[in-house]
Amino acid sequence: MALADARAICPDLSTRPADLAAEATALASLRRWVGRYAPMVARDGADGLMADISGVPHLFGGEQDLREDLQARLERAGLAATSAIAGTRGAAHALARHGGGVVGEGRLAEGIGHLPVTALRIDQKTAEALARLGLSRVADLIQMPRAPLARRFGPGLVLRLEQALGAQAEPVAAEADPPHFGVRMTLPEPIGKQEDVMAGLARLLERLCAKLALHHMGARRLRLDLRRVDRAMAQVEIGLARPMRDAARIAALFAKGVDEVDAGFGIDALRLSAPVVEHLAPEQIGGGHAVQSDDALADLISRLGNRIGFDRALRLLPAESLIPERSFLLVPAAYAPPAAARQPAPPKRMPPRPIALFPPEPITAASGHPPARFQWRRMSFTTLRASGPERIAAEWWFDDPMWRTGLRDYWRLETREGPRLWLFHTPQSPDWYAQGEFA
Amino acid sequence: MTMRLDLKPRPQTSPDDPLGLRPRRVHEAEGLGRRAFALFQATRHPGPLVWILPAHSPARPLPAGLPDGVSERLLLLTPQSETDLLWAVEECLRAAPVGFVIAEPEKPLSLTAGRRLQLAAEAGRTPGLLLIRQDAGSNATETRWACKAVAGHQDSTLHQWSRIKNKTGTLGTWTVNWHGASAAFDMVSTAAERHQPADPPG
Incomplete structure (x- = not known):
């Protein structure tokens, strides 16, 4: 029956679109x-x-x-x-x-x-x-x-x-189950020493990594569940900077987490699973200088990410925006494309940019346009040379509270005192701010 | 027989280079121009570059303003606590593939922490540079540099970099014209008073 016909018969019919993906799941x-x-x-x-x-x-x-x-x-x-x-x-x-x-x-x-x-x-x-x-x-x-x-x-x-x-055969073709990346181990006697847990983990990792290798996958996150004798569960979870299935390198990352676990009266079961896996094709082992260097760097990012957080180990990627704050993206290094796959930075054709950018800081006691003397961070400066203005307009399709003041005229000011600053003036609500420092 | 593969990229400095940092050691830079000095050193050290600054620090490097080739190999770490920051510095110094480590600790380093970083730098054969506040240096540092930008005549970006502490060498002040795009720089000869009379002409 068409929906229009159904509505004609029953006007207050409530309908919902079919969610095919959810149904399939x-x-x-x-x-x-x-x-x-x-x-x-x-x-x-x-x-x-x-x-x-x-x-x-x-x-x-x-x-x-x-x-x-x-x-x-x-x-x-x-x-x-x-x-x-x-x-x-x-x-x-x-x-x-x-x-x-x-x-x-x-x-x-x-x-x-x-x-x-x-x-x-x-x-x-x-x-x-x-x-x-x-x-x-x-x-x-x-x-x-x-x-x-x-x-x-x-x-x-x-x-x-x-x-x-039944005259023609038609077998039931059951699809293969997706591989499950989890292994477990139950122990006859509870263990409590850190070395024992690490030894158990090494055995589990060996099995898990063999399974990952069989399916050409690499783990991106790993979770170790430890069941204590009193049925309490302890959990250690680590992230990896890139898909990996090297047991020894992964075990090293677990050391700190396992050290912090309270074993209580002992641990009698271990379960290791890889909740997040990614495709990882077999690689030539050993490899050249560049491969080893990349591996070592990925290990470093894993170690750093597991302690300070993966969202705090960042790479700078160029973005398509003329707004200084949005001209780059800070992307977690673990999820950033490797340097070789990235596009080289476009040639700089714009006026020079500062090396460091900070949120706009108001300039006080500014005199003149551009200011001949001003104060910034409680220091007084006298302008030696000013180049500008470079007008940058807000991107109207984003509502950025920092840009509510409208247009900005950027100036590069060289001061007699030394620092070379990036100042801007907002003509729509006249005021001066400092936003960056040049080399 | 074992073969040791060297993962370390070689810096382009020679021992008699006045502005070179001694390899495998941790150095310090203070003053308003310390970031520029750090970037200047970054251009001279190939390989991955790590910049560690506190999470609440408002300043962030702007890729468009960095010297050529720096933003591509830069890894920015923003740990939340001072302890994590020092741990990250040590970990990066100890890692073989890292070419240069720049860190901005907030508090003065204790002698123990400073020694630890020196040992890590030695183990990982990585030079490091700590950007410190005025007079917040540690005794364990190899050299300390006071850096400031200097006003110059038309078309120059002058920096005055002085080595104010050196464990194994001399101190000195250099005025350098570095435009901030590549590793190239001009040493500006300072006008100084002559201590002996000039050679007679002829």
Whole structure:
């Protein structure tokens, strides 16, 4: 039904757009749950799951009981679902979308015979053509000879029919689970010494790094959960400046965190997981001078970031703005592209810029335009030379409180006392400020 | 047999260069022009460059104004506490690939802290430069420089850099014309009184 028609019938109908991504995620988690019934579960279209339960039903007391168990659990979780069990994938698909139920062994033709032909996963055009010929039920198709059907409607219809009846094999293709990067270790006796925990960690890291290497991944964050004897959990989390799977280098970063953990009466289980991983292709080990230097620098950034915070180890990247404060970006070094990948700084064609920039500081006792004498930071200056003005207008598409005073006329002032300052004048609300210092 | 790979980029200074900083040591610079001096030294030391300044310090380096090639290799650290700052300085000095470390501590360094930094610089073979406030120097420093900008005639950016403490050499004052874009500079000869009569012509 079109939305307009639905609104006409029920004016206060509330509607929400479909969130396909969220639905897919929900279906994926449901797929993991259905794993309790069968080893192989695959997604079936956007709204279904297909499980291969060969050899499973007797564990639940038969097919009927299995289906009832599944339905009861789904209902308890608040999910309205229809399920069907049949000998073939096609038949189960058709039945699940038309009321559900169980089709016994060898009774496929009767079980799905009463369903409309559209249940056979055929396209709209074929379905319409079949309806025009009066073939509306699957049972009508089953008795037809296959060769004329294939000649008239193409091989697709016959294939679907054969698949539903089991004459054509159609296995359940369960997709591979995404690899889980977590390893654990339970200890027969609790441990408390830092060296023991580090030794356990080294073993876990070895396994985790082997797994990461197998999947060509590198860890970006690592979490070590330590379970104490009294069931309390301690957690040590570290970040890495770039994806890494080198056990020895990672272990060194854990040392400080492990040192701070209170072991209480002892630790009897360790769990190491990598919540954030990134792709890391295999690399030539050893490498040249540049590679080793890069590695050592990344290690340094990891060490610094884990103590002072990764948002406090920064790199300066150029930005496209003429506003001095916004002409560069401070990006965490751990997430900044490596120097080689960055574009070289554009050639400087603008008037000289100061080496240090600070928030505008008011100039007092300014006389003249540009000021011939002024005071800044409680020091008096006499102007020797002034070059300017360079007018910079605010970016109107950003509301920057610092730029509410409007236009700025920047001057480079050389003082008799020595310092070369970057001053600006705001003509719209006349005042002088200092914002930078030149070399 | 072991082979030791040298990760350290070589600075372009010679021992008889008056403005060169002794390698593997920590130095200090004070005065209003200390940032310019630090950047001048940064242009002479290749390799990654670390600048450590307190998180609440209002001034930030402006890439467009830095000498050529400095902003690309600059790593800016803004630790929150003084202890973290000193720890970061030590850690960077000790790291092999770093070419030069600039730090702006807030408080005067104790002798112990100063010695620690010297040992770290020696271990990592990295020179360091601390930008200190006036008279807040540490006794452990190798050299201390007083830096200020000087007014010059048309088209010159003069700096007066004087070595006011030196553990293993002489003191001195140099007036330098450095325009702040590359490592090139001109030494300005200072007009001084002659102590002996000039050689007679001919």
